[in-house]
Amino acid sequence: MKIVRIDVGSIDSAAELAPLAALGGGAVASFTGIARDDGDVVAIELEHYPAMTTASLNALADEAVVRWSLLGTVLVHRVGVVKVGEPIVLVGTAASHRAEALEACAFLIDRLKTEAPFWKKEHRADGSSAWVEAKGSDDARADKWRN
Amino acid sequence: MRLVYFALVREAVGLDSEIRELPEALETVGDCLSWLTAQGDNYAAAFADPSRLRFALDQQMARADSLLKGAGELAIFPPVTGG
Numbered sequence: 001m002k003i004v005r006i007d008v009g010s011i012d013s014a015a016e017l018a019p020l021a022a023l024g025g026g027a028v029a030s031f032t033g034i035a036r037d038d039g040d041v042v043a044i045e046l047e048h049y050p051a052m053t054t055a056s057l058n059a060l061a062d063e064a065v066v067r068w069s070l071l072g073t074v075l076v077h078r079v080g081v082v083k084v085g086e087p088i089v090l091v092g093t094a095a096s097h098r099a100e101a102l103e104a105c106a107f108l109i110d111r112l113k114t115e116a117p118f119w120k121k122e123h124r125a126d127g128s129s130a131w132v133e134a135k136g137s138d139d140a141r142a143d144k145w146r147n
Numbered sequence: 148m149r150l151v152y153f154a155l156v157r158e159a160v161g162l163d164s165e166i167r168e169l170p171e172a173l174e175t176v177g178d179c180l181s182w183l184t185a186q187g188d189n190y191a192a193a194f195a196d197p198s199r200l201r202f203a204l205d206q207q208m209a210r211a212d213s214l215l216k217g218a219g220e221l222a223i224f225p226p227v228t229g230g
Contacts, residue, residue, distance in 0.1 A: 049206070051206050117153070117227055
């Protein structure tokens with residue numbers, strides 16, 4: 001089972017993860033990325049490259065399924081304006097055992113952050129806004145997964 | 148070739164996308180970038196720091212030394228920040 005979706009509406013984590021629990025494995029792992037209140041940030045706006053985004057997420061999901069023998073995976077990513085405190089991304093993995101589910105989940109979010117064509121812009125309480133800078137530490141985390 | 152821009156690059160260039168007839172002599176993504184830089188101050192500003200640029204050819208991640216040949220779409224954008 002594979003679900004990959006770009007969504008303009010809010011993410012219901014419980015509803016998205018329920019199908020993973022029904023696959024018969026012993027482990028479901030998930031990561032939820034939430035719009036963080038860095039100082040006076042009120043919302044994060046997400047831009048993406050529509051022609052490329054879904055294919056990019058599908059390729060990552062397919063790689064994870066093969067590498068960790070997953071029973072299923074869910075990747076849901078918001079675009080548009082996301083208020084502080086709301087989920088931006090949900091990664092879910094189901095496997096027979098916890099090690100595979102947990103590792104695949106970490107792989108998916110680490111690689112998504114450095115490869116999937118999304119860009120964040122922070123909107124602040126005073127009306128100003130600024131693009132979020134990519135972090136070198138994210139590249140280092142993603143590189144760990146290259147054999 | 149169709150050129151598409153995202154995020155800070157889109158704002159600096161002042162366009163989402165455009166169709167450009169590229170000179171035959173341009174072979175790589177980097178060649179195209181150099182040529183565009185000479186097309187106006189907006190391009191020069193958008194591409195001033197190549198270390199802050201990433202590329203995709205026909206929706207596949209590419210590099211400055213990737214060959215343009217046959218590609219229909221070149222995307223130019225800052226390092227991604229999703230997730």
